[in-house]
Amino acid sequence: MRAEKIAKNGTVKMDNIYIIKNRLNEALHLRGITAADLSRMTGINKSSLSRYLSGESIPRSLAIGKMAEALHVNPAWVLGYDVPMENGTPFVKLEIDKLSPDNQQRLFAYYEGLLASQGENNGNT
Secondary structure, eight states: OBHHHHHHHTSSOHHHHHHHHHHHHHHHHHHTOOHHHHHHHHOOOHHHHHHHHHTSBOOOHHHHHHHHHHHTBOHHHHTTOSSOSBOSSOHHHHHHTTSOHHHHHHHHHHHHHHHHHHHHHHHTO
């Protein structure tokens, strides 16, 4: 869908096009994902994705869902609603799940050590 056509028929306000564009770009930046990566992850072709990220076109709901899932963000947030960016599953949890069981154990042991030292430091102030 072309942005101009959508704005003329009243389906989506022009402001929403820029909100979607900005939020998609923000999520890409925060996640360290390139447009090419997102294209591979979602199956959305690069030219369509480029139009979404530039604000030239607005994605249909299916594309928004695919991109939101790949970026681990709330689809309603992408659309401009005042909701948390995260989709309910913290991004860190999703990244930890990529680690091997041994590395997960190491990470959790390190985390527990940090918590313990934090507690000790807080008790001394």
